[in-house]
Amino acid sequence: MLVQDVTNSAIQRTPRTASICLTLDMGARDDPANASGLAHLLEHALMAGPVQGKHSLSEFVERAGGRTNAETGLERMLFYAQVLAEDLDEVTDLLIRAVITPEFDGDILSAERAVVARELDAAAADPADVVQDAFLASLFPRHPLGRPVGGTTDSVRDITGHAVRAHHDLMFSSRRTAIAVAGPRAPRIDLAGPAIRAGGTAARVAAPLGPVHHEEIHWPAEYSWVCVGGRSAAAGSAERSRYEVLAALCGASPFSPLYRTLRNEHGLAYSFQSWHRGYTEAGAWRVLIGTDAAHGPAVVELVTTVLRELAERGPSSDDLHAAHRQVCSALVFDTEDPLEHARRLATGAVTGEPFSTDADTALVRAVTREDISRTAQHILRDLVVTVRPRPTR
Template sequence: MTPADRISVVTAVDGRFRTTSVCLGVAYGARHDPADRGGLAHVLEHLLMSAPVSGVGPLAQHIERLGGSVNAETGPEQMLFSAQVDADDADEVVDLLLRAVLTPELDAATFDTERAAVLREIEAAAADPMDTVQDAFLSALFPDHPLGRPVGGTAAGVAAMDLEGVRRVHRDALLTSPMALAVVGPRMPAGLNATGHAPPAAGTPRPPVLPGPARPAGPAWPDAFAWVAVGGRSTALTDTGRHRYTVLANLLGGHASSVLYRELRVGAGLASSFQAWDRGYTEAGAWRVLIGVESGNGPEAVAVVTRELDALATAGPTDADLEAARRHARMRLLRDTETPLEHARLLASNALSQDGPWDLDGELGKIAAVTRDDVRAAASALRDGLVTVVRPEAA
């Protein structure tokens, strides 16, 4: 069986569209990189979009010449390759996308160029505290664990890579990983078969690696503007209670109806830029609030987050706040599924990570079912294991 034969295909056909959005998801990410070659998945992602394919040159350039858009990204557990093109170009683009990822023409010149580009990205990210604080947070939350590695890799690891090593990982790891192709458009591209829901993506399963204890440490506050991440571990991606953490993130999000907005921005005037999110992975999840704080405001901002988590863990949210948070979570899903390219990304990603078919109405129902007691339980679990990281740190 070839890799192409193992790809699960899921579609959302809508005759009103005049564009086709596609996303190929691969269950290979930064956590699967060799320990001494952090960033290999990221480099490989760059190569697959930039290497010549089927006589048309680099895939990204060809799609852009067609007037379409293309993107690729590497996460801790997945790589996503996506494009949106005129529906009349969909047959060609799907074929080229599969060729680019499955049978790439990797050459030394492209490797050298893209490795240099990744090294520049790492250097730029290291100068941005908003980037470095999130890597540092995950490192503290999952110390000595693959989930704690920076997704982009390290300069030393990337500089030590060679083309043969990248080819080997492509052949032995990426091509044996589960894959799913999502298509959102007016019709099915030629040569694809789908029933509307993807079956479980075939591929080599990887055993989970249970994380050890988190490594909380007191932040060294700088005498300057800084970014601070406050949060803890949530539950694994397939856990039935995951949606309580989604709702909790919306209760403490950056929108004007959130509990934290009232207390942190309106009440205390400590920050105007903050957000909350939750991410689920194979063994556990990560939930955090990210806040931009002026000099001297950091400790008090963290205290506000802690107090709000305490209050939610003790009494839970009011009916009005709970309903507002559920509505925000619902609208996020609706916006994504009504944006064709985001819909394709959701379908591909969830086809790789869900035990069964991903269904929008089912997801909305799970959000609507989150109760006050569910939120209390999530807030209590987080409160008892908070990790706080700030960047830049005091010299």
């Protein structure tokens, strides 16, 4: 076997690429109640619209050999690009112009409205997507966090160009915006320009949470996806690390108790994952599992059993150590991935909680068996289960 040492020649050299992320502290939960999907449609319009009367940001970056994309979440919007370092200044300037001072085009907006409708059709045909919307709707009923990020085909169809422009003005005049770059240097841009000065400082106002909703479970005849979980720690809470470690203990790694139970002992699941997301009022912790319908009830029972065992006894020392390593390694991997690092830095800037691998790692390592026991008990106290697709009658 030939082993070549590339540490000096490849890994430690000056990066030849740059990753840029612009993050806005506003997302789908901030859509007007009668215009669900507005932020997502706006994201499409900003990425597809002309910049300085020429190509769209997406086309410009791709023509330069780079990559660009955007995403809308419940509480944040992200716009990002990966380019060669030689294009850093120009692309950063264009990204800021495209997102903060856009040139809205009515024809492009109409086209993107149709594209979003097709995107929603595709998502509606994928039970793995649908079950997660249903899970959040049950976890946060009649609450902004329970709304689907993309809206519905009906709600998007009724969104006017005026509404898109007005929402953009509101977003960028009232909410915090940040841009982060991971690369060989900072971009040379006009920090006194009008686009850079744009943005507000308003914090999100929390909305009261009511009780969760428990829907009656009906298993269809075909392959299904099931979400099992509950409310977890809010964003910024020190307890979030407990839910991240619990997610690792119920994740798809061969060390996890849930993997050993579902895969090794019973052979009941091929595809599953577990994760925690924190929001303003609370978080969402879940296990997402694909299963044939005949074994669906058994899968839910086994997930519940593993959670109950963790609640009663906590994890073994070896399992807890492995979970710590899993979560801490993910933080390091994200730091060494330039785009993910830029995303985390920009998001931390707008939320007022600067991203720090060392600080987050310390929180994870401080999670004890007793912490996991109490966290599992909390999830079990109001466990939510959703299944999709719904059976045909």
